Amino acid sequence: MRIVFAGTPEFAVPALRAAANATDVVAVYTQPDRPAGRGRVLTASPVKLEALKRGIPVLQPETLKNKLSRDALRALQPDLMVVVAYGMLLPQSILDIPQYGCWNVHASLLPRWRGAAPIQRAIEAGDTETGVCLMQMEKGLDTGPVLLHRAIPIEPTMTGGQLHDALSILGAQVLADGLKLQRLGVRPVAVPQATEGVTYARKLEKADAKLDWSQPAQTLANKVRAFNPFPMTEAQLAGERVRIHAAVALPLAHSAAPGTVLFAGRDGIDVACGEGALRIRTLQREGGKAITAADYLNARRDLVARTP
Template sequence: MTGLRIIFMGTPEFACPTLRTLIDRGENVVAVVTQPDRPKGRGQQTLPPPVKVLAEEHGIKVLQPVKVRLPESIEEIRALEPDLIVVIAFGQILPKALLEIPKYGCINVHASLLPRYRGAAPLNWCIINGESETGVTTMMMDVGLDTGDMLLKSATPIDPDEDTQSLHDRMSKLGAELLAETLDRLVAGELVPEKQDDSLTCYAPIMKKEDGLIDWQKSARDIKNQVRGMTPWPGAFSYLDDKLLKVYKVQTATGTGVPGTVLAASRDGIEVACGEGSLLISELQLEGKKRMAAGDFLAGYKVQAGLALGRKDAAVGV
């Protein structure tokens, strides 16, 4: 426990382990700032952010400004007299006026090894780009996008079959552990901020649904990385008989053929030719159906060699 008055700013499930760590350490979390409740899912039911749910379970004051840069939002935070603001996956850019409020500044827990992968979706893009290692970085926030001085880092390998969901779960815990160490070193006066080398950076923009469209002209390895990086959201997809086909699990293979063409279909999966090599689809979901193993899918659909994916005239038999 540091004895500091801390405001926590975060929104999704990824931020919850860090908030839980602050609570378990007995830190004085005077308020949580999170995004407003929003409609979610097919039913568009208005639901609170996961961070809000956790905060309310522990009786912590919750603020949900539509825009944290509004003067009234800044003054509400200033009135709480925080010594430190901890930020992780909050979802809004903090203005200079807010960054200057706490005595010890604003510390961000960012899900990459900065200066690599600045931006909103570092977990997705490090997998899509085929990285074998990533990690978390704690940094002092400034007015730029993830450009502040770095404090501590913790690296972790990425398994070649790991998807974003699995990496998300591991990294959220890693971030919580690193923030705890950062706080301990802060109060001990042991932190040595390090400037980022901008020449080493790359950008990880927010994911869009259209990013999931599979281009079968690409190599099997690149498409596998895309599928991993897009799972669970926004999801990698192609088309089968003019229907959306979501692809969840794949393995690379060595088959050859016209890109996008089915080479074979069996209980092991559906093998599709790529620009280089082939891809064995083992888990998928056809529009209007549930997610299932390829073997179960093939029990209800006839998929034969020569069938083309990703074309409106592709055919599939029932």
């Protein structure tokens, strides 16, 4: 088969490797180079770097909505287009070009968490299971029928970064399974998504990561896990803005105002929430690096002194 692969971030790299190992990837589509880092230097995407390393031609159109883009894809004569976190909507005119249409590797168990940030939203919501789906793409947002899927548990301490890495590998495995079946002439059965249980994983915003101490401690602990390493939660702690890298919820009864430091010691800093308390274990001061609560308290003796 002649495969065209479309993807951009690190999440898509294992899937590109799986596609290239299984069949003939004739071209890779990825987002145009973007400014990155403190120097705002134009930087190639991880998928582009992997494609160049493998000698696969790379295309980086600004849009797929014009005739030029359609003609370029048609000239590649693709049997199938595989899309993994490409970051650009494919119009119907593009979806119709490959002989077998377009497949998408999506990091959730559809129809739960359609949209841009399914990994983080699953942890934020307290889900205990997620997975990946190989989906036949159609015009709607992640609405197409599912060809294959695999599920994995979300461990209680798993961060967004850890789940991202696990699902990236799982997605590559599901894609490899689908391509193997296709090569054998056994087209995966397209199962329509359920009409119930649809949820949308909206794009991550910086504002999502600001902790509100009036919320339940478990809600905040989920956010801390979900938004590590990006965008990383932040909160006001005893008059100082800090980023919180690791924390756990405590079912602690109290009558203190939300945001009050209840206890500070080597095991962590317990902060009163609307329900229970959040024990902060790793945090980061402005301009500093991530440190343990014990190291933080060495510089904030005032917290230790006033702890009951």
